[in-house]
Amino acid sequence: MSTDPYIWIAAILTLGVFSFLYRDNPFFCFVEHLLVGLSTGYMFCTYWHNVFLPELVNPLMAAPFGPEAHLWVVVGICFLWSCKYVRGVKDLSRLALAFWLSIDLGLAIPTEMEAGIIAQVAGTLGVSFSGTWDQILGNAILVGGTLAALTYFFFSKAHKGAVGATARVGTWILMIGFGASFSYTILSRIYLLIGRLLFLLRDWLGIVN
Amino acid sequence: MTPSRFFDRISRLDRRWIFLAILLAVALPFLTPLEFRAKPSEQTREFDRALDAALGTGKPIMVDVDFGPQTMAELEPLLLGVMHRIFESETKAIFFTLMPDAAAPTRQYLSEMAKEYGLEYGVDYVFLGYASSFAYTMYGMGTSIEKYFHEDDRGTPLGEIPIMKGVERLADVSAVVNMASNSFPKFWIQYGVAPFGFDLLVGCTAVNATDLYLQTGQLKGLLAGGRAGAEYEALLVEKGVVSQTGDATRGLGSQSLALIAILLFIVMGNAGYFLGRGARGPGRDERGGRP
Numbered sequence: 001m002s003t004d005p006y007i008w009i010a011a012i013l014t015l016g017v018f019s020f021l022y023r024d025n026p027f028f029c030f031v032e033h034l035l036v037g038l039s040t041g042y043m044f045c046t047y048w049h050n051v052f053l054p055e056l057v058n059p060l061m062a063a064p065f066g067p068e069a070h071l072w073v074v075v076g077i078c079f080l081w082s083c084k085y086v087r088g089v090k091d092l093s094r095l096a097l098a099f100w101l102s103i104d105l106g107l108a109i110p111t112e113m114e115a116g117i118i119a120q121v122a123g124t125l126g127v128s129f130s131g132t133w134d135q136i137l138g139n140a141i142l143v144g145g146t147l148a149a150l151t152y153f154f155f156s157k158a159h160k161g162a163v164g165a166t167a168r169v170g171t172w173i174l175m176i177g178f179g180a181s182f183s184y185t186i187l188s189r190i191y192l193l194i195g196r197l198l199f200l201l202r203d204w205l206g207i208v209n
Numbered sequence: 210m211t212p213s214r215f216f217d218r219i220s221r222l223d224r225r226w227i228f229l230a231i232l233l234a235v236a237l238p239f240l241t242p243l244e245f246r247a248k249p250s251e252q253t254r255e256f257d258r259a260l261d262a263a264l265g266t267g268k269p270i271m272v273d274v275d276f277g278p279q280t281m282a283e284l285e286p287l288l289l290g291v292m293h294r295i296f297e298s299e300t301k302a303i304f305f306t307l308m309p310d311a312a313a314p315t316r317q318y319l320s321e322m323a324k325e326y327g328l329e330y331g332v333d334y335v336f337l338g339y340a341s342s343f344a345y346t347m348y349g350m351g352t353s354i355e356k357y358f359h360e361d362d363r364g365t366p367l368g369e370i371p372i373m374k375g376v377e378r379l380a381d382v383s384a385v386v387n388m389a390s391n392s393f394p395k396f397w398i399q400y401g402v403a404p405f406g407f408d409l410l411v412g413c414t415a416v417n418a419t420d421l422y423l424q425t426g427q428l429k430g431l432l433a434g435g436r437a438g439a440e441y442e443a444l445l446v447e448k449g450v451v452s453q454t455g456d457a458t459r460g461l462g463s464q465s466l467a468l469i470a471i472l473l474f475i476v477m478g479n480a481g482y483f484l485g486r487g488a489r490g491p492g493r494d495e496r497g498g499r500p
Binding site (some may be wrong): 021022039040043046050051054057095104107109111112114115116120122123127139144149177180181184185186187188190192193194195196197198201202207208 | 348
């Protein structure tokens with residue numbers, strides 16, 4: 001069994017979290033609040049020391065009208081954000097929101113078009129139908145499945161006849177996709193439990209090598 | 210007890226019995242001498258080939274570590290495998306993170322690796338620490354790394370770090386490896402690979418695996434989840450990079466047994482539902498009413 005006090009603290013808190021599986025209890029509530037408090041404090045300090053001070057305060061304090069003087073615009077936007085808490089001028093916070101959204105969308109739209117749409121369409125159209133039988137079958141399912149799934153979302157024509165049948169195949173393709181996602185999720189969660197149990201059995205209790 | 214009554218009782222089972230069964234399924238393999246081994250899949254070998262190609266260029270490699278303690282069990286084996294591969298080949302590596310809670314584990318891993326391989330900080334490897342606003346940082350590093358990381362994790366300006374000489378933007382490194390528990394690999398593709406076109410290798414949690422784009426060539430390699438970790442450990446043993454497999458392989462037995470238990474519960478629950486519905490009559494819910 002471990003003699004390290006940090007391991008003991010971690011083990012006891014882990015058991016506190018697991019105790020919720022039996023029923024809600026004060027020990028779990030304590031651990032839950034401790035986690036929220038620690039996380040918030042950690043994040044606040046991280047942002048304060050890694051972002052707020054070095055990126056904004058220090059450059060402006062060193063040379064208020066030097067090469068980083070454009071940071072005063074950021075200070076102004078921060079004040080605009082804060083206006084939402086002051087009655088009478090709260091609409092000014094929308095200017096900050098508009099500024100943020102315009103930059104975010106300006107960056108996201110062209111890059112998402114390139115990475116998420118054009119490259120994906122090119123990847124689907126450019127598959128090769130040569131090679132071993134399983135590669136050919138896999139690529140045929142990729143192209144056919146994509147077209148069928150897209151047909152499901154094609155609402156300009158009634159889903160009857162050939163369109164309806166294709167859309168139905170598309171539904172199955174989507175369900176298989178969701179199933180794959182769900183099974184991957186289960187795998188992830190099991191590994192998290194494995195990690196915690198290995199910690200309890202090996203690092204804390206020492207009954208596993 | 211008739212089968213339908215049995216399955217009906219199963220479908221009403223207190224969920225705490227299910228928790229207990231999963232707990233036992235995960236814990237028991239650790240307490241038995243059973244050994245499970247993973248065989249490296251073609252996808253895992255492809256990841257290693259891509260990493261090998263990057264390590265052979267002579268340029269430093271960048272590693273973005275984006276996972277915290279909560280997903281360590283799944284991603285730690287992947288990161289340690291990649292670290293062994295990098296440092297065993299004597300390639301210089303630049304580490305950084307875009308996730309605040311990843312900084313502390315990364316420092317610890319690097320400290321252990323430095324001891325094991327006798328690495329000199331700043332010469333063989335460096336940790337740039339944390340940078341906020343991940344999307345802007347990913348995009349901005351395509352033109353200037355120093356603009357987003359003024360100094361490293363120890364407060365040394367980038368210009369004074371030997372390993373950073375000649376590394377001004379992402380084009381100056383051989384590849385970027387992203388180990389992430391979130392959607393950052395997808396954003397690296399969007400904000401990094403699409404506009405600047407460098408090689409990206411990804412290790413991610415299984416839950417994120419279906420979001421990524423391997424077949425289009427946007428990723429050069431993908432390792433997803435604990436299973437891929439076990440495969441990569443087996444591959445590194447096969448190549449003689451490490452002498453023995455690690456925690457990902459250790460978890461294979463637990464993973465298999467837990468999956469079998471979950472499948473059994475799904476089958477029994479559904480059987481109970483359908484057999485119970487047959488006994489109640491078509492179109493009736495479990496209380497006998499029409500849904």
